[in-house]
Amino acid sequence: MVRNLFKFMPSIALTTSLFILWEVLVRVLDVADWFLPPPSSIVRELFLSIDIISRHLLTTSIEVLLGLVLSVIVAINFSLIIFFFKSVEKSVYPLLIATQTIPVITISPLLLVWFGPNIFSKIIIVAIISFFPIIVNFLDGLKAADSEMIMMAKQFGASKIQIFYKIQLPYSFPYLISGLKIASVSSVIGAVVGEWVGASGGLGWLIKTSSPQFMTERVFASIFVLSLLAISLFSIFYLIERLVFKKYPIKGSG
C-alpha cells in the first residue's frame, strides 16, 4: 500500500505544485473570482454547496451507471454475435465503426426529441459513447487467443464451445477490462453531454446554468467532482483487473 502511494508521488507532487502556482498567480495578479477563482475558493465553494453538488452528482451517477450497464450488456452480446457469425462481422462491423464518426453531441438533440428531456435520453447517450471501446476491445480479445493453444485444445478433442469457454473467453478478459476502463471515463462525458442538451438536473446541467451567472467557483467545483466520478469508476475496473490478475495471471505463459 505504502509502495503504491509512493508510485503516485510524482503525479501528486506535480498536481500540488500546479495548484500552488495557480493560487499564487491568481492572488499576485489580482484576477477576479468570476474570471478565474483560486483553488482555495473552489474548495470553499465545494463545502458551501455540498448539498446542491451532491444532489446533482447523484443524478449524474445514476445516468452513468445505468448507461454503462446497458452498454456492457449490449456490447458483450453484440461482440459474441459478431465473433460467432462471420457474415454479421462483414456486414455490421464496418457500419458500427462508421457510426462512431458521428459526434455524440449532434445526435443528442434527436434523442431528446425521441425520448424526452428525461433520464432515458442520457442513459442512451452514455450507452452509445461507452459502447464502442467495449465492443472493439472485447472482440480483439476474443480473437487474440493463441492459435497453437486452440490447436492443442482441438487435438485434445475440444468442441468449439469448449474452446470458447476454456480458452478464448478467459483470454479476452484483460481486453474486456481495458475496454471497460476507457468506457468508464467516456461514460461521464456522455452523461454531461446529455445534460447539456436538455435536462433539469445533473452536474452538466449545474455547470451550464452556473456559468452565465458568473458562479465560476461552482463551475470549477462541479468539474472537480465530475472528474472524481470518472476516476472512481476507472479505479473500480483497475482494481478488478489487479485482483483477477493476481489470482489468474494471464501473462507469463511459455
Added chain:
Amino acid sequence: MPAKGIPLNTTLEISNISKSFSNRKVFKNISFNLKEKEIISILGPSGCGKTTLLNSISGIDDDFVGKIKTNTKSKRKIDNFSYSQQKDLLIPWRNVLDNAVFGLEITGINKDESYPKALSLMKKFKLSGIEKKFPHQLSGGMRQRVSLIRSFLLERPILLLDEPFGSLDSITREDLQDWLIDILKILKLSVIFVTHDINEAIKISDRIIILGANPGRIIKEIKVKANNDKEKLSLYKEIKNSLEVSGG
C-alpha cells in the same frame, strides 16, 4: 477402430502420404509402420516438413494425400493420439493441477475423478509439490514436464512429440530425456518423436527415420542397436553422413 490389413503388433500404418501447400510439396511418399510400444524418431533438418507431418498424422490436419490406418479401439482419429509440442502450451491462468487435467476435463471427466488421477501420476513421475503453482512460476523444463503429464493423462495409445525439448538448455534437456525414457518404460506407449538432434534420437528411440528436405521424404531407416559408446559414435556418424548426403 481395428483396421483390416494391418499386422497385429502394428499400431499405426502410414502409407504413401504426401502434402502440398500452395503448389509446393511439403513432404511426399512417406510410408512407415509404428509397432506397439515402439519409439520411432523422425530426424531431419529444419524445413523438411516434420511438424506438418505430425499434424497430418495426429488428425488436426486432414488436407493430405495417402492413407493412415490405426489399430486401436478409438472411434475418432484424434482419440488415438496425444500430441506435445516444443511450446508447452500450458494455460497461464490455470495452476499446474488444473493444467494437467485439462485434457480429461475436455472429455467430460469431473474433478473428483481427474484430480486424484493427475496427482498420483505426478507423484509417480516425481512432480509432487507444484500442483498449486502457476506456469509462469515454473522453469521451462518443469513446464514441459507438466505439459507431457497432461498428454499422458489422456491415456491415448500413440504419443506424438514434436521437439518437446527443443527450447531447453542442454542440461535440462538431458534431464528430461532421462525422465521421458523412464516414463515410457512404465507407460508402454507407441511414440513418434520428432527431433533434429541426432544424439537425442539415438538415446530415446528404437528406430530412426531420416528425412531429407525439399520436399520432405524418407532417406533412410536405421534400427538403433548401440550398446556402448563406440557403437553409438559409429551410429552417429552414419546418421550424420546420410543427412549430409541429402543436403540437410
